[in-house]
Amino acid sequence: QVQLVESGGGLVQPGGSLRLSCATSRSIFNTYTMGWYRQAPGKQRELVATITSGGRVNNADSVKGRFTISRDNAKNTMYLQMNSLKPEDTAVYYCYADPPFMPTMRYWGQGTQVTVSS
Numbered sequence: 588q589v590q591l592v593e594s595g596g597g598l599v600q601p602g603g604s605l606r607l608s609c610a611t612s613r614s615i616f617n618t619y620t621m622g623w624y625r626q627a628p629g630k631q632r633e634l635v636a637t638i639t640s641g642g643r644v645n646n647a648d649s650v651k652g653r654f655t656i657s658r659d660n661a662k663n664t665m666y667l668q669m670n671s672l673k674p675e676d677t678a679v680y681y682c683y684a685d686p687p688f689m690p691t692m693r694y695w696g697q698g699t700q701v702t703v704s705s
Contacts, residue, residue, distance in 0.1 A: 590611060590612040590613070590616070590684075590694055591609055591610070591611055591612075591616075591682055591683070591684060591694050591695060591696040591697075592609070592610045592612075592696065592697070593607065593608065593609050593610075593680070593681070593682055593696040593697055593698065593699040594607070594608045594610070594699065595607040595608050595699060596680065596699030596700045596701045597700075597701070597702070598702045598704065599672055599701070599702070599703055600703070600704070600705050601672060601673060601674060601703055601704075601705060602671060602672065603672050603703070604668070604669060604670045604671075604672065605669045605672065605701060606666055606667070606668050606669070607623070607666065607667040607669065607680055607682075607699060607701070608664055608665070608666055609621070609623075609664065609665040609666070609667075609682030609696050610662075610663065610664045611663045611664065611665075611684065612663075613663070614660070614663055616663060616684050616694075617640060617658075617660045617663065618640050618686075618687065619640060619684040619685055619686055619687065619694075620637060620638070620639050620640065620684070620685045620687075621637070621638055621658065621665045621682065621683065621684045621685070622634065622635070622636055622637035622638060622656070622682070622683055623635040623636050623637075623656065623667050623680055623681065623682050623683075624680070624681045624683065625676075625678035625679065625680045625681070625701075626678055626679050626681070626698075627675070627677060627678035627679075630678075633647060633649070633678075634647060635647050635649075635650055635654065635656075635667070635680070636650065636654060636656035636667065637656070638656045638657065638658055638665065642658070644656050644657075650669075650676075653669065653670050653671045653672075654667060654668065654669050654670070655667070655668040655670075656668075665682060667680070667682075669701070672701075672703045673703060674703045674704060675703075676701060676703050677701060677702050677703050677704070678701060679698045679699065679700050679701075680698065680699050680700075680701055681695055681696055681697075681698045682695070682696040683695050683696070
């Protein structure tokens, strides 16, 4: 059963914007800390941003001021608004969800490709 479904990736020119979505299958995910990783060619997987069930956010320095993580509990969906995109933002982006007190039970989305190129 797929519980995290990502969408919103694609091709965008430098300086452009994209909004990624991570839809959850059940409202129970609203109690989980969630976030986004990305994996780019030749680079280690990078934690991009996190958001707690209470809405507390944290962003990687590489995206601070450009990306905004948010969640809409009524829609059971988490978002990553990406502005001022750069070619170095090109990567596969993965959302995740962490059940409280269950560190071995992380859920992952399938990944969505973001390509920033002219």
